[in-house]
Amino acid sequence: MPARLPLPPSLYADTAVAPAATPPLDTDRNVSVAIVGGGYTGLSTALHLAEQGVEALVLEAQEPGWGASGNNGGHTNPGLKHDPDQIEADFGADLGRRMIEFSYGTTNFTHDLIRRYQIPCEARQNGTLRAAYHEASAAAIKTTAQQCIRRGMPVTYLNREQLREMTGTDRYIGAMLDARGGDLHPLSYARGLARAAVSAGAKVHGETPALSLRRDGSRWRIETPRAVVHADKVLLATNGFTDDLWPALRRTIVPVFSSIAATAPLSDTVARAIMPTRSVLYESGHITVYYRIDQHNRLLMGGRGPMRWIKSPYDVAYLMRYAERLWPQLKGVAWTHGWNSRLAITGDHYPHVHEPAEGILISLGCNGRGVALATAMGAQLARRLIGGAKAEIDMPITGIKPIPMHAFWPMGVTTAVIAGRIRDRLGM
Numbered sequence: 231m232p233a234r235l236p237l238p239p240s241l242y243a244d245t246a247v248a249p250a251a252t253p254p255l256d257t258d259r260n261v262s263v264a265i266v267g268g269g270y271t272g273l274s275t276a277l278h279l280a281e282q283g284v285e286a287l288v289l290e291a292q293e294p295g296w297g298a299s300g301n302n303g304g305h306t307n308p309g310l311k312h313d314p315d316q317i318e319a320d321f322g323a324d325l326g327r328r329m330i331e332f333s334y335g336t337t338n339f340t341h342d343l344i345r346r347y348q349i350p351c352e353a354r355q356n357g358t359l360r361a362a363y364h365e366a367s368a369a370a371i372k373t374t375a376q377q378c379i380r381r382g383m384p385v386t387y388l389n390r391e392q393l394r395e396m397t398g399t400d401r402y403i404g405a406m407l408d409a410r411g412g413d414l415h416p417l418s419y420a421r422g423l424a425r426a427a428v429s430a431g432a433k434v435h436g437e438t439p440a441l442s443l444r445r446d447g448s449r450w451r452i453e454t455p456r457a458v459v460h461a462d463k464v465l466l467a468t469n470g471f472t473d474d475l476w477p478a479l480r481r482t483i484v485p486v487f488s489s490i491a492a493t494a495p496l497s498d499t500v501a502r503a504i505m506p507t508r509s510v511l512y513e514s515g516h517i518t519v520y521y522r523i524d525q526h527n528r529l530l531m532g533g534r535g536p537m538r539w540i541k542s543p544y545d546v547a548y549l550m551r552y553a554e555r556l557w558p559q560l561k562g563v564a565w566t567h568g569w570n571s572r573l574a575i576t577g578d579h580y581p582h583v584h585e586p587a588e589g590i591l592i593s594l595g596c597n598g599r600g601v602a603l604a605t606a607m608g609a610q611l612a613r614r615l616i617g618g619a620k621a622e623i624d625m626p627i628t629g630i631k632p633i634p635m636h637a638f639w640p641m642g643v644t645t646a647v648i649a650g651r652i653r654d655r656l657g658m
Contacts, residue, residue: 234437235292238301239541240569241492241528242417247350250425252294252436256456261287263615264452264461266440266475269299270600271467271593273423273434274608280430284616288432289454291439295420298470298600301571303490303520303532305510306341306412306602307358308334311579314377321626332624334383336602337410343605349422351414352525357509358411361393361402367514368404375406384409397511398503399556413510413522416601443475450589463589463615470572472594481632482582483595489535489570491543491550492528493563501527504557519552529553535570543568573598581607583627591615
């Protein structure tokens with residue numbers, strides 16, 4: 231049996247609420263829906279199935295929230311990577327409109343769910359800033375803001391002076407503020423979502439990797455180390471940890487490490503000077519940097535780091551240096567944690583939903599927006615699993631298309647990160 235892996239050495243692992251009871255599966259089971267993957271997508275889908283009386287069972291190789299779900303930046307950001315006009319151009323007026331309404335509504339959906347189940351995860355909804363320090367990026371953000379405003383969204387475009395007041399730095403020349411964004415404690419949220427799913431009637435089993443998946447008569451058979459699951463339908467929700475359980479699926483995404491460094495709690499004076507409104511921020515650049523101040527006055531800085539596991543903030547020292555560039559008063563502040571996890575990037579930067587066989591549904595590729603998007607996708611996927619092909623969802627269902635030259639992704643990602651940092655420094 232594969233060895234259980236400890237949680238990454240994160241701030242979240244040290245401060246999260248206690249995990250729900252998710253014992254390994256040790257008895258053969260027959261269920262309506264089996265879900266492979268205990269991150270936000272799998273847990274939310276299980277919860278929404280259970281709410282409607284459907285027997286759902288989650289198989290998680292480690293523990294719920296072990297992957298990127300419990301180790302991300304903690305931002306609940308609305309929308310997709312592409313602008314609304316582009317989404318409608320890519321998918322047509324009807325589906326495009328539904329994708330826009332769905333994706334920009336994911337943060338409200340998530341925070342409403344947290345309130346409904348009283349999940350203790352330090353959730354706040356103080357807005358998301360998408361900020362630019364180059365003229366070209368600022369112009370692109372202004373275009374995005376105009377498209378959102380035209381559709382009646384609670385979005386504002388901010389100038390340099392307004393941003394200086396909101397961020398405590400003069401780095402940015404323009405930004406879009408979406409009032410629906412926010413933040414939370416990712417691992418506490420994952421554990422709370424697991425607890426909510428179990429309380430609704432779902433079964434969630436940690437330390438239970440899916441070793442094989444095959445058709446067995448009219449049902450699907452999943453082998454695990456200690457037991458076999460037979461299910462009418464199966465959802466694969468493995469995202470950045472997708473393997474070869476389903477043919478060619480692993481080659482449809484690029485697993486990219488995203489890293490975070492966290493300070494010790496800052497003094498009230500320093501914390502008030504940095505992001506005083508407590509909005510979260512992500513930069514519009516070739517290599518995205520994102521950050522927030524949590525409820526305990528810690529600064530969490532995130533961005534691309536080594537394409538390997540890290541254990542220290544000094545593994546991403548560039549984030550520490552960049553923070554001091556933004557706020558010189560941070561010089562000498564202690565950085566206590568540095569960690570990362572893998573998220574899934576798709577070739578077209580859209581989330582991917584597949585139905586490659588009867589009774590098989592796949593959802594992966596959140597492209598760095600997984601907290602709110604994956605949570606809200608759970609309700610969509612549950613609807614499809616219950617209603618079948620007649621139950622339309624607000625995302626396209628596409629065929630599995632492996633990324634060309636996928637074997638070279640580690641080299642390609644490293645090269646892209648280096649090139650992106652150079653272009654950002656040069657203002658290209």
